[in-house]
Amino acid sequence: MDLLRKLEILADAAKYDASCASSGTDKRDSRKGGLGSTEGSGICHAYAPDGRCISLLKILLTNACVFDCAYCINRATSNTPRARFTVDEVVQLTLDFYRRNCIEGLFLSSGIIRDPDYTMEQLIRVVRCLRVDHGFKGYIHLKTIPDADPGLLAEAGLHADRLSINIELPQAASLAALAPEKNFADIHTAMGGLRTRIADAKEAKRGERRIRAPRFAPAGQSTQMIIGADASDDATVLGTSVGLYSGYGMRRVYYSAYSPIPDASVALPPRAPPLVREHRLYQADWLLRFYGFSLDEIVAGGEGGMLDLAIDPKLAWALKNRADFPVDVNRAAREMLLRVPGLGAKTVGRILATRRHRGLRVDDLARLGVRLAPALPFLVALDHRPRMLDGAHLRAQLTPAPVQGSLF
Template sequence: MELIDKLSILADAAKYDASCASSGAPKRSSEGKGGLGSTNGMGICHSYTPDGRCVSLLKILLTNFCLYDCQYCVNRRSSDVPRARFSPEEVVTLTLDFYRRNCVSGLFLSSGIIRSADYTMEQLIRVAKLLREEHQFRGYIHLKTIPEADPLLIEEAGRYADRLSVNIELPTDAGLQTLAPEKDVISIKQAMQTIHIGEQTVRSEPRAPRFAPAGQSTQMIVGADATDDSTILHSAEALYGNFGLRRVYYSAFSPIPNSPKSVPLAAPPLMREHRLYQADFLLRSYGYRASELLQGPGDLALDIDPKLAWALDNRQVFPLDLNRAEATLIARIPGIGLRTTQRLIELRRQRKIRYEDLTRMRCVLIKARPFIITSDYHPPLAETSSAILHGQLRDKPQPQQMGLWG
C-alpha cells in the first residue's frame, strides 16, 4: 500500500481520539543547537498558542488493526473498515516532512493493539526515540499509552514524549466491562499511576531524567452508554485527584459503520459534550466540586451553562457586594471570570467599584446584573426569581448541528 493511502486511512481512524492537547509542554527551540523543530508549550490540533500562532499536530494511528473488539470503536476487531499499518520509520518520515512544510509542530501518535500490548508500546516508543535521538526533533510528541504494557516501557515512553495519555474510555467500570470486556480497568489505572509517579519523581528529584513534562490526559466517551453527567463529572474529579491529570477530554459518541446493537444508533447532542467541558473547567480552575454542579443523579442543563445553573440554584448567596465579597465568590458570579475577578480586587483597593467599571472590563452584564451589587447599583426585586431568570438567560436555540466530524 502506498504511503499516502496509509495516511488517508490512519489519519481518519485517529479522529475519534480527543485527548491530543499539548498544553504544558516546555519551551524548546532548535536555534543554535543543531536540532529540528520547536514548541512553545501549548497547542492542540488546529488550535492557537498564547502568541496567536496556529499550532497543529500530525494526528495518526500507527495501525488500525486491533486485537480488541470494543463495541464503541470503529477499529474494533470485528469492524470491516479498511486496514493499514505504518512502520515506525514511515511515521518518522511523515512527521519530519510535514514539519519541514510548516504543516505541523509535532506528533500525536496512537495505535490499535497488535501482537501484544508490549509489542505495540515498543513500536510507539521507537517512533519517538528515532525522532528525538537520530533526528534531534525538538517539536511536541504525544504518545498514547497502552495500559497493559510493562511499566518499564511506560517509563521509557515518558523520557521521549511531552505528554502521555491513557484513555479511560467509559466513566464506569461496569460500562467498560459491558462494551469492552477485553480491557481491564485495573491496568488502565495502574498505567495512570505509573505516569503519575514518574511526574512526582521529577518534581521531587531535580536530577531525575526528563519525564512527560506536559503530564498526562485521558478521554471519556459520552453517550455510548446510559451513564449520566453526574457520574461522568465525579469520575473526572476522582481522576484529577488520584492521578494528577492535566485534562480529561470528553468525546461525544459517534455512531460507526455497522454499529453493534450494544451501542446507540444516534449520537448524543453535541451541546452535552460542550456543557461537560464547561463543567470540567469549573472543576479545574474555579474550585467547584462535582456535587455542587449536580447535586444528584442526572445530566447538566443544555439550555444554560453550568456556572449560571449553580448560581440560579444558590440564590441565597446572591446578590454579592463586589466591594466586600471574597474573590472566590466573585469568580462564581455568572459573566465574571477569573481575570476580571482579579482586576476587581485590585480596583477596590483603590476606590469603590461602580457599575460602569464592569462595562469597561467587558463583563457579560446580561448574566452578571442579577447577581451583583456595586456602589451605585442594586438589582431590582423583579429579577429575584430564578425561574424568570432561567427563561431570560437561557441560550438561544442553535442552528441544526453538523455531524461530529462534518
C-alpha cells in the first residue's frame, strides 16, 4: 500500500478524537539545534469544513484493533480497510509537514495490537525517534494505553507534552455495554497514575521536592467523552466531568457527539450527531470551570437532567432566576457580573477596570464587547433599566431562530 493511501486510512480512523490542542506546554525553540518551537499558545494551521482546527498531525499508528467497541470505526469486527505505518513513515511525515509549517506537531494514537504493552512500545518508538534522533521540539500528544507497564508510561511522559486516556462514555454501565474489553475502573486508575506523575514532575520543576522527578507531560492530561451513544443525561455527563476535573486535574474534557461512521455496528446504527447538545455541554463545562456556577445550578437551568437546547445554559439559568436580576453594571461584584447573559470573563474584567473611570452607559458597554441583545434585559446601566424582566415573552424573544435543519 502506498504512503498516501495509508495516510488517508489512518487519518480517517483518527478523526473522531476531538482534541487538537497544542497549547500549555513548556517553551522551547530550535536556536541551539533541532527543529521546532512551542511558545505557550497553540496555533491552528488550518480549519476543515467541519469547523475544527487542524493543529496537529492526528493519526493512528495502526487501525488494527483487537477491542470491539461498538462506537468505534476501528473495532475488531468492523469491515474497514486496515493499515499500519512504520515508525519511520510517521517520523518522516511529521517532520515534512512541520517544515512546511502545516502543523504544530503530532497527535499519535493506535488501535490495540497484541497487548497493551506492545502497543505502547510502538507508540514510544515513534516519539523517541522524533525527540532523540531528530531533536524535534514541536508538540507531541500521545494517547495512552490504560493497562500499559508503568515504565513505558514514564518514557511516554518524558517525550510527550500531553497524555490522554479517553473515558469514552459517561458511566460504567454504558462502557461495559458498548466497549466490553474496556473497564471504567481501570481507566480511572490509569488517570490517577498520570495525575500523580504530572504533579510530581511539576513540583520537582518548582524545586519543592528534594528528589527530582523526571519531566512528565508538561501540558497535562485530557480526555474525551462520546455524547449520544448511550442514554446518559446531561446531568450524568457533567457530573462525570466535574469528577474528572477535580480528581485528575484534567486540562480539558472533550465532548464528542456520536457521529455516524461508515460500517456502523448493529449495536449503534448511524444517526445524526447531536451537535447542538455537544455545544451546550461545552458551554456548561465552561460555566462550571470559569464562571463560578455549580453543577446543580447548571442542571436546574434545563429540564429533567437535560440542558435546554434552544438557549445557552447561562441564559437558561438567568431566566429561571429572574429575581437575582437586574444587575447594576456600575456596582455589582465580579461574581454576579459573570452570571449576566452576554458578558464574558474578559468583558467583565474590562467593565471592572473601566467603571473606576466613568459611569457606564449602554454605548460604553457595546465598546467593551458586551453582546447587548441578551445582556440588556438583565442589567442596569446609567441610561438603561430593563422593563420586561417579568414578561412571559422574554424567553421567546431571546431564543435564536433555529440555525439549520438536520442533515437527515
